Amino acid sequence: MISAVDVIRTKRDGGELSRAQIDWVIDAYTKGEVADEQMSALAMAILLNGAADREVADWTAAMIASGERLDLSDVGRPTVDKHSTGGVGDKITLPLAPLVASFGVAVPQLSGRGLGHTGGTLDKLESIPGWRANLSNQEFIARLSDPGCVVCAAGDDLAPADRKLYALRDVTGTVESIPLIASSIMSKKIAEGTESLVLDVKVGSGAFMKNPDDARQLASTMVRLGAAHGVRCTAFLTDMDTPLGRTAGNALEVAESLEVLAGGGPSDVVELTVTLAREMLSLAGQPDADPSAALADGRAMDTWRAMIAAQGGDPDAKLPAAPETEEVCAETDGVITRLDAMSVGLAAWRLGAGRARKSDPVSAAAGVEILATVGDRVNAGQPLLRLHADDASTFEAARASLEDAWDIGSTAPDRRLILDTIR
């Protein structure tokens, strides 16, 4: 007979949980038979004492088994997804999904909403008038055949144990555990039914993982979990000390993604989109595909328009614009040597682009426009950032989070965007 207290004690004392203990505790927690306070104690014991690879694999399997595992075998195309651990200005899914789908590969993206300083893909897409995030499983699968990519909210039956546990970790200081993060992300991606997966593990001030060693450990744990469940995975470690691109905020990021789909856009967003697309296409059996060509010739844009329209959105509608804007200016002449991702993310959040609690609404139009970034030469008084808000009273708090957000000096360090690849 397994009891919650015995499971907690095993982990508290540095022992290893058996497969039977893990299956039992995840199942009982999902059914409400193990209490939140017991699961909190167990999550804290895992955070403090870690977990062996075998325990992480069993924990992931138990979370997948807590709900349904989608079968995408009728789609008739290879399936490949991308997951990012979240960063400031990370809108890559928006150009990436239609870009990869324009090569005849299906991209199933069950996404989440943003919490805290990183934005959620669904929040960004919801700034497009008419666009719907909630689809049935049948609609989800139909969209994978035509137009070939779909971004929507995960249904309640997908890894329900993770849904409950993630909410609990959020309020008990137990999010930052590599075994718990890896099993949380991979249980959802494996249950989604994708054959291959590219992981973008962010590292730096604006990311969960502040140092490369932790990020590498998270990436390799996820790649191994994928392999154990028959999902081909590649992980990239990418820089998140500096915000990605020139915007952080929902409609602002959609507008920037449209620039990328039109063959332009900021060079870092284009580089990451093309790198991830090349790897996704390679995992899907097209190692020689040229994603840059599909951005330049409009194929990716055509697929984007079809993807938005298929979910009720109007690809030609004007995006919401903020009624209030204010600029933040450089105080000296020189070259920007640092622009802190976390500070910009917090500013966007305080302007209304993000939420503090799951149930909070977000503003479509609020956010930060980055007018000058690392490596750019500026003069004293020149605007560096433009703040966008529905309500001008948010500017003061946003400015406070930007107090130590940049340095101006003489030479900027070279920015390496892609730090490592783990296969």
Ligand code: URA
């Ligand atoms: N994202 C997830 O889905 N789960 C985590 O634990 C952390 C980030």
